Every structure is written in C-alpha cells, then in structure tokens.
Amino acid sequence: MLLRCLAVASLCLSATFVEAAVPVLVIHGGAGVIKSEMTPDKEKQVRADLEAALKAGNDVLKSGGSSLDAVTKAILVLEDSPQFNAGRGAVFTHEGKNELDSAIMDGATLRAGAIAGVHRVKNPVLLARAVMEKSPHVFLVGDGAEAFAKTVGIELVEPKYFRTEQRWQQLQEALKAERKQQASALGRMIHYGTVGAVALDQAGHLAAATSTGGMTNKRWNRVGDSPVIGAGTYANTRCAVSATGWGEYYIRAVAAHDICARVEYANKPIAQAAKDVVMDVVPKLGGDGGVIALDSDGNFATPFNTDGMYRGWIDRDGKMHVAILGDEGRP
C-alpha cells in the first residue's frame, strides 16, 4: 500500500516523498498446456519467452514506471513470440484467418480499452491501449477497430505475418475432427491459449491486460472473454485479473470482476477469491481454464484446472520465477 510521508515530515527526503510499494508482476501464456505435447525444445523456448516478458515488464516497474506500461511491455514480448496464442502465434479461424482480441485496464482510474476481431494489427495490446487513451470509446471491433488503428499510427502487418505452421496444422486437425463429428483431440489447445499480465507499481497502482487469437476454428466473428472488461480482463484500486480459459464460461461467470467483487465486498483474500471462481464457479458451469490475480498489497495467485498454465512472476523479493505444469513452483 502507498504510505504518504505526512505524519513524520521530518523524516521525509522531500515534501513530495512517497514510500514506494514493492512492485509485483505476474504473467500468463495460456492454460492450454497439454503435458504429453510438451517437448524439451518447446519448453525451453516458452521459458525463455516468459522470462523475456517478465524482464521487459520488470524493467519498467524497477525504474518507477507505471503498472500500465509494465503490463503493456510484458504483453508485447508474448505477442511477438510464435509460442503463444496472441499476436504472431495466433490460432486460425474456421475460414483460415487470424482474428485478434485484446483489452487493457488501469486500476487507479478504471479507464479501459478493448478491441476484437482485427486481422492486421501486429500488437493488439497497443491498439487496446490506444482505444483507452485516444478515443472516446472503450470497445471497438472488426474493420472499425482497424480503421481507428490507422488514425493513431498503430502498426499494421500483412495477414501472412500471423501464419505459423503449428497453428495452421491445428486448424486442419480441428476441421478434420469436425467433419468426423469427433470431439477434437486438441480440445484444450482450441479453447485456452491467451497471454496476460497484471502488475502493481511503486505508486501502488494496479493494471491488467490480456491478448489472444481466440479459439482454433472459431467462426461467426466469435468474441471470447479476453476483450470483455470484467470477464477476461479487469483491474480496480484493490485487485487486477487476467484470465485464460474457455472464454464462453468466463464471460457467463463475469469471472475477472467476480474475483475482485469477492475481494472487495466479501473480504476474501485474493487467492481464495480466485480459487473459488476458477475451481468452483466456472467448472460448475462446464468450463475450465485459469487466471492470474493480484491485489494492491502484492498478494497474488495463479489458479488453473488444466494440465498446466504457462506463467511467471516477479515477487516482492525481486526474483524471477517461471512455471508450466501444475505441480511446479508456487503460488
């Protein structure tokens, strides 16, 4: 918590001295981890990218930057990696396109920006942030969101930039399974890839951001939970959450806001609130996935009910941690 230097002014270094909060950063790269498909090479690359994302965000926080900048920088690294279902590594829609969604929220002011269904925006999180900071709106979709992107100088790329062989093959397998009317063997990978970050900065302010390619073989311009403020992304003065799960269930549960409401109105610790929603509310509806959740005292949790969730954190001790499977690391 922020402790202003008022009562014992003689101990202050200056009139504006503020005792800084110890910053915390937590990230995820999606809960769509399938244990049997994790090769040593893939694991090595994923861990390196998660560490790079943590470093990028932490550099901002250590130098006194905002949680908003920290989550943005961390997400940029994950969007630029082909390993995660967001930005460069986004999955393919039924029609063989990449359709990107993102949201960002500033806990201190409750400002938010979200975009869905863009095809040419290199870094969707930058467009979500531009919607928040440079438009009168919160939520833009499709061609309109791309038209807005052009007016504010957001980098656009050719659609082929998002074409990775692994994702293309996943679509082919999903289409094949669909033709055979089989439940896809890629079930988890289909629903749960996403990247996200939550941060607490030295000023004691929280922020959250999420970015995703949605689900493989999605159609009809389906929007998942990531860009829905309150479902996949939410932050206020006490609590910040980014989710990665079967989006439809996270929307119906208003999962991110529900976690923060349990903290605020029911006085639940953040870990209990996050666990209740991820391990009880969402599964009872039929969905699964995970979240990263952080409170304004720097307490955080990373619950999930899938094989694993790509995740990492820099705790108040300043040390970097990365984990993939369920039995690895804390919290």
Place this chain on the structure above:
Amino acid sequence: MLLRCLAVASLCLSATFVEAAVPVLVIHGGAGVIKSEMTPDKEKQVRADLEAALKAGNDVLKSGGSSLDAVTKAILVLEDSPQFNAGRGAVFTHEGKNELDSAIMDGATLRAGAIAGVHRVKNPVLLARAVMEKSPHVFLVGDGAEAFAKTVGIELVEPKYFRTEQRWQQLQEALKAERKQQASALGRMIHYGTVGAVALDQAGHLAAATSTGGMTNKRWNRVGDSPVIGAGTYANTRCAVSATGWGEYYIRAVAAHDICARVEYANKPIAQAAKDVVMDVVPKLGGDGGVIALDSDGNFATPFNTDGMYRGWIDRDGKMHVAILGDEGRP
C-alpha cells in the same frame, strides 16, 4: 421465492405442487429523455408502446411462462416501435448506417447470448437468444453474427427498414455540431437510448435482456455496454439488471454485475445496490444513465440520474405502471 410443498404434503394438490412466485416484470426504453423535447403526441405514443411491451411480457408470466420468454416478448415490442433506440428506431452511425447490439441472460443457468454490430437483423434480441440457445458461443459480432443469423432462420430486413426521419435528423445535427467542434445539444439522446427488460417468473427464475442502436454518430464499430455481459445486461439466481446509460462508463464500472455482486456479497438490498452504482460509482467516473434491477423476491428499482427514463413495471399487485420523468410514479 419458490416454496416447495414438502413439509405439509397433505395440503398439496399433487406430489409435484409448487407454490408459485408472484411474477414481476420491469422494462425500460432508455434514459435519454429530454424534458423539453417531450411533446404530448410523442408521450402518448411512448406510453402506449411501453404498455404494449408490459402486456406482452406479462401475458407470458401470467400463463406460467419463463422469465426468458417474458423479457424476449417485451423487448420485441420495443424493438418494433420507432420510438426507441433499438431495432426499428435505432440511431445512425457516423457513416449513416444502423448498427444493432443486444444481449440476453438466463439467471437460473447463467446461460447468455450477445451480438453486436449487425445491420440487417430485424429483432436483435432474437439473434442474441439464438446465440445462447443454438451456438456454442456467447458473443458474436458484425458480419459473422449475421452469417450465423442466416443459419438459424432469424429474420433479416433491408437496411432501409431502420431508417426513421427523426434519427436521420439527429445524425445530421450531431455531424453539424462535430464540424463546429461543439458539444452536441443532443448529448443525452446520443448516448442513452436503449431498451431493456428484467423479469421474475412463477418458478422464481430471473432473466434480463437489452437491445440498442448504440449512440448517434458512433464510429469504428464501437460496442457499448448493452451486449457486454456484466456491463449492460446480467442475471443470476438472485438478481437481474438491464442498463441504459453512457455505455463506456457502464462497461468500465461492470455496472450490472457490480449491482448483483453488492446484493450477493455485501447483502445490500437491490434498491440500495442499484442506487449506489447508478448515482455514485458511474457519475464519479463521469458518466450517467440508469438501470432497472430486480431481485428474486420481486423487489425492484429503477434509478437514473438523467431528466427521465422511459420505464414501466407490473408489480406483485399485478397492476401496470408506466413513467417517464423523474418525479413520476414509483419506485
């Protein structure tokens, strides 16, 4: 509340007898009422349409139908009227199109459906409901949502169906004000037109639905709060809410879910919870508007902080009430 006939079985008419809840229906036609613009003729038409919507929903409830069917039927009447900013009477976008959004939620099961940015769907609430009942998704937007509409036989109309002279003139005035860089005199009408309904049926189940044309002169495929589950539309087993306000602020406040979270976790009466969000949380962010909110005991509230809000209700006494300005009727 539902009282199952178990303890005094001898008084039951049959083994499956259930004491029915007294149904309640509350509707709104938007908080964009400007007192000085209310002519006697417009007022008469609005009141007649609100009464017709109440009757349509109440016919369902009285005959033992579901709250889901009741809110659907009530919204259909309001969408078909040119008086409200939804369906037929939708406002125009910057480009001179009508772009429709809607959502519906079933409190008993937390199932939900939402659509945004469709141009040819005669009754957006029917498409939202079809997304809920006939797709694996919750939220579809734009051309994809219309493509889905075709697969399930939802009625499409030519875009000219939505052209009403009043709305076209409102766009011209908004464009003129924009060119002069003036705050538009139509400020309220620009932001707050929407229709919504919440209902409690004899089985004790709640539902909520909202439908809107969004804001006059909107651009970039802007999505407001109406189709965002948790923001403009939400229902669970204890609480149902439909909002009509400056959508951006209702999204940032996750207004509908926040009202229900205050009821569930802070044990606030529904009227207090709705008032706190509408009269305090949203205005502090800079927005305004109103909501209709109903709990599972049949208590309800219709707070708003604009000149007026088109609204109506059929209370537990079975009587029909319609109101427009702030000082008229209860609650």
